[in-house]
Amino acid sequence: FHLRYFQAGQFIFHEGEASDRAYIIEKGSVDILVADNQEVIHSLSAGELFGEMGVLDQSVRSTAARAKTKVTLLEIKPGQITDRLTDTDPIIQALIGVLLKRLRALLPKNGEQQNDDLLSHVASVIEQSGLSKFRLESELRTAVNSEKVQTVFQPIVDLNTHKVAGFEALSRWFHPKLGVISPFEFITLAEETDMIIEVGSLVFSRAIDLLSQLPESVFISINVSAKQLNSAEFLPSLSQRLKNQGINPARLKLEITETMMVDINQAATWIDRCHQADFLVCADDFGTGYSGLRQLLDLPFDVLKIDQVFIQSVLSNSVNITLVETMVSLAKKLNIQLVAEGIEDKSQHQLLKDMSVDYGQGYYYGKAISIPDILAQKAQ
Ligand code: C2E
Ligand code: CA
Ligand code: CA
Ligand code: CA
Incomplete structure (x- = not known):
């Protein structure tokens, strides 16, 4: 139920696709890629959340995700995220919007260096928001x-x-x-x-x-x-x-x-x-x-x-x-x-x-x- 399985090397989503799901990794690990799949900016493992950014601000995928090993993913439906967002204080909504903009600006374009510390800091802030709850x-x-x-x-x-x-x-x-x-x-x-x-x-x-x-x-x-x-x-x-x-x-x-x-x-x-x-x-x-x-x-x-x-x-x-x-x-x-x-x-x-x-x-x-x-x- 709501679990999805991918083989090593298989893409979970591509840049530019509609953001219709976020995922929590149950087993295995996943690479997050930018710049036409040339650069791995993150390797995520069991217990981590990904794919939530596009869902949060309803934009297309700005990264791709690829199974690094054989993986089991728990699907998070957009409603599980957006229902909460529309119920929260407008100020929190605005803050999340700002965080997302900053986070997107940090994603390296072709040939650029990435700012790892800040990126992982912002990511962990978002992650605090209760993965176990999802x-x-x-x-x-x-x-x-x-x-x-x-x-x-x-x-x-x-x-x-x-x-x-x-x-x-x-x-x-x-x-x-x-x-x-x-x-x-x-x-x-x-x-x-x-x-x-x-x-x-x-x-x-x-x-x-x-x-x-x-x-x-x-x-x-x-x-x-x-x-x-x-x-x-x-x-x-x-x-x-x-x-x-x-x-x-x-x-x-x-x-x-x-x-x-x-x-x-x-x-x-x-x-x-x-x-x-x-x-x-x-x-x-x-x-x-x-x-x-x-x-x-x-x-x-x-x-x-x-x-x-x-x-x-x-x-x-x-x-x-x-x-x-x-x-x-x-x-x-x-x-x-x-x-x-x-x-x-x-x-x-x-x-x-x-x-x-x-x-x-x-x-x-x-x-x-x-x-x-x-x-x-x-x-x-
Ligand atoms: P509540 O409506 O105030 O329900 C009474 C709670 O007190 C129940 O806890 C009941 O088991 C407990 N209780 C009854 N008699 C005693 C007693 O003599 N001593 C003590 N110490 N406790 C007693 P329960 O079942 O854990 O429910 C907790 C709360 O969860 C309920 O409080 C209610 O607000 C909510 N709830 C439970 N089922 C539903 C549901 O189907 N829908 C909704 N919306 N809320 C529910
Ligand atoms: Ca009652
Ligand atoms: Ca009561
Ligand atoms: Ca009560």
Whole structure:
């Protein structure tokens, strides 16, 4: 997958060709040539990146690349580079532009001496930008296509009845060498490119599958990212998928983290669109962001999820008790449901129940488990 092989002496690309790929050398070594293939300016070996310059500034190849030995290359698609570039600060974009110009000026023309030190310095600066990240990203792509990215579901319990009311869908990546990779890592990685759309789509398929096998009263909460909410197809296609299965959209709660709500107007638009499609919207990690409480409460959320940092110290920290009490009284007034996350023991459960929080989620009730495990428990 995305690996390419070349024999010694074979050209990978020529000067003047379109720059449609960059590469990381997995095995073997590669010569970079200028001046009509007369001069080798660089020999690169395993772990090094090349071919990125033309991709970065969308120009034709200013060098050629030739396999020095038999080589294995990992292909980097232009989107993996350009998606990030268009997402970065305009000043960084400008700086990269300047660096590239300097770098090009340093490339020796016919018969000229090259300035090796500066060239390798600039090259190493560009290289710092996370080659291992590119590799991990390519692996994530493969993992998504081969079911190595799985979805597990953590129970959300009604604090009054102590019964499971719903589940939160959480992603897990089972990596062959690195083991289980935390969603904190790979969701961030996926969010930097359009991979999050694919990962998200997988999560929705599995959630819909589970919903279709559970009673009508059970809901599923799903984490969504800004890229998904900004995509024009996202909500319509989700509605269509639910309709095809005959599932009520109000059984899905879309979780938006507080860190995504820096722009209140943007957040209001998202919530509005979700409501038009009949989905419920949940403010996740409530209390951890920088947004003012007042501003947040102006947004028409259906559910607030109190972040686990408050819950886990709720017994030992009186400030947090007051905070949770305030959230409860506000939520009741505004008719918003409350979920406390990260409940790990009985005393936390009892306290939050006494404070009349509606729902609880945490290791005390159970960790996230697979669909077959949920169905097996249900059958018991
Ligand atoms: P989150 O939405 O705040 O999810 C809750 C996290 O807290 C989960 O971590 C869960 O396993 C963990 N947790 C639950 N109960 C307890 C508890 O009692 N104690 C402790 N210490 N932790 C508990 P996880 O699964 O590692 O997910 C991390 C974050 O990654 C999630 O935080 C969510 O923001 C993000 N995420 C996970 N899956 C997806 C996904 O499919 N899409 C998107 N966009 N984000 C996801
Ligand atoms: Ca969440
Ligand atoms: Ca959360
Ligand atoms: Ca969190």
